[in-house]
Structure formats: C-alpha cells, structure tokens
Amino acid sequence: MKRLTQGVVAVLALGLVACTSLPGGEDSLYQRLGGEAGIEGIVYELLVEIANDERIVERFRELNIARFQQGLETYLCSVTGGPCQYTGDSMRIVHSGHNFTDSEFNALVENLITAMNRRDVDTGTQNRLLAILARDYKDVVYL
C-alpha cells in the first residue's frame, strides 16, 4: 500500500509538471514552424496527402481548394502566435452541417503529421501544434 501511495504521488507529480510545461513558451511556435514559408509548405504537403487519401478525399471535392489552402494557412499562423488574424468563420460554423466523423478527423491529423514529417518539423514543434489543433475536435466532428 505504501508503494501504491508512492506510485500515485509520482503520477500526480508528472501531471503537475505536465501542466506547467504546456505551450505558451519562449520562442513562438509560428517561428519554429518556419514562419509563413514553413506553414505554406506544411499546408501544401497536407493537401498532397489528402488528395491521395481515399478515406477523406471525397470530402474535399466540393471545396474551393485555393480558399481552403489560404484559410488554413491563416488559421495556423494565427493560432501559433504569427502575425495573422484569422477572420473567417469559427471552426464550429465552418464544420457544422457536414457531420465530419471521428475517423475523418483522425485521418486528417495523420495526414498533417505526415506533412510535417515531410517538412522535417521536429517532434516537439509537431506536438505543440497538435496540442493546439486537438482542441478543435469538439468543433469539427459530428456537427
């Protein structure tokens, strides 16, 4: 039982450290992603991945791809501390009525990771961006 208590304390301590080291740090995530050019590159690779992914490609056929591309670039710039203001509709409004699924959300995240790997984005930077975007899950799926 004493060892269990030690275990609980260890896990709680980990959780505490985790909370204090959440994003919002020194150098902006925008810069670490390579600024405007870096984000453009990631979004381009993402579009290539989507185009080759039969799980979700149909969802993008009805879209104006150029508009989507530009909107996503601006959105990524704005949520990573870059010099952009995303003025489009909120994530919830953009996605509502489409009934995007959990599977589709996961597939898109997977494509984004592949895109970042293609652009040699380091693990820590990837994780920080994913941590921000993961919060949008509730504003994307089953709406």
Added chain:
Amino acid sequence: MSVSRPRVLPLLSAWLLATLLASPALAAESRSRILATSAATTLEGSAGGGIVPMAVLPGYGAREEQGGSAFVSYVHLPDYDLAVAGVNWSWRNRVAISLAEQRLSHQPLSERLDVEPTSIRQTVAEAKVRLAGDLIYTDWPQVSVGVQYKKNHDFFVPQAAGAQDDSGYDLYLSATRLILAGLFERNLLLNANIRYTKANQVGLVGFGGDLNDSHEWVGELSAGLFLNQHWLIGAEYRQKPDNLSFIPESDWYTAFVAWFPSKRWSLVGAYVDLGEVATFDNQRGAYVSLQGSF
C-alpha cells in the same frame, strides 16, 4: 494429471502474425487512429502495457471502423517462464473482446514441492467497453470498463497452495489520457485503473485463498513518454491481492520501451520485477512482446 488440450489460440495468433508479415498491403494502415494509440497488449490480452491495461481499445479502428491485433509475449524470470499468445478485436472504438492463453513453466517449484506437473495454463477472455472520452481529443480522459473471465486449466498446484477456485473474474475501470506536448514537449501518457479481483498471480495460482476468499479493490498505474512518434518509454505498477498464507504475493513493477515502427507492428521490451512468486523471491527478469495489428 493434466490432460493435454489442443492449443488453438497460440496457433491462431501465430497464423495471424505470419499472415500480417506476409501481406504486402494491410488494413491496419488504412485504419484512422494515430500511430501507437492501439497500445500494446498485456499478459491478459487487453490493450495496454505489459501488465496494466489501459482504457484504449485494441487495433487502430476509429469510431466508424473496426480493428484488432494478435500478439505473442514471453517473460523470463530466474525460476519461472511465462508464454502468452492471444488475439483481440474492437468495433467502432466502442467495444472490444480479447482472448489470451498463458502458459507458466515452473520446473524449480515442482522440484521444491516434489510434484509432477511443471506448467500451469490459463485462458483469459475479456470484454472492454469505452464509456466516455477520447485518449487525445477530449478534455477528460478516455474511460473504459473491462471484465475478464479467467479459467485455470492446471489447478493441481494452485489447489495445493490453498487456492479456492480454478476460475474467476476481474472487473476494472480504466482512465487514460495522452497529453500532447505534455512534458518536455513530448506526448505524455498517463493511466490509472482500479480492479476488483481475487486472482492469485493474475489467476495462474487460482482464485481466493485461506487468508481472503473475496474480491477486493486494487490499484494499477502506468505512465509513459513518447520520445517521438515511434518510441515510448514508461513504467507500470500493479497492486496485487495477497490471499494465500503459504505463498505471499508481491506487487508488480515494469519499466518498458515500446517501438511502433508502423501501424502494423509493435515490439515491447521490459524489465519486470514480480517480487516473490510462489516461494521464490526476487523474480526480476525480462519481458518481450510482439504485436501485429489488422
């Protein structure tokens, strides 16, 4: 005298793993959950670590998909060896079923007790249901409940040690969360379970005993850190009942490294400390587990 039964499950696991190895294109790669979120498979066949299950369901199927895995595991200790094989399957990331067959070799114990049987086999069947949450995408942890039915096929030695039953069930509630960029910008995996059990050494030494013959709540913890998308390091703790006066039972610990080269494969290596196991103390050794997902 234990009668030799046909060992269907190990053969099935081996066949599935061989099929996975041979097939050029594979379903697992088109399933949608992110790499490594299938988790590994525990000694009891559940999605999780090596000894502690997690709230995640096996395979890579998201909520519109299905998936599963087959696995083989081996634990080498100073006085015991444990071989496990099994399969599991999940549907819509909601329900999962699994089946595992364990074979404990205990030659030194047989010599010490001067008995003939040198191994104990057990089958574990599990059903797990995800109650709420998502491992990654919700603000609260993924929470699942699991029930395991265990049948010990070689009850001679467990009975001699004072075990009351050759079968039993465990019930557990599991909460698991992956915190993205949670620690040093690495993804942090935290997991805690409570288990309702009367199994001795997970059931390999039967169920219940002279000290205690009723279910009790025990705790289990695991934590890990993803160094990158493919490598996870971590540790586990599993509290155990202590039902038999003849053979005190220790809590279990592991420290592990898990490698997920692709959605098709994972390999786990661990250092395990199982403490005192049926009169033999200091049972520290090595654990290895290979998993193929489909």
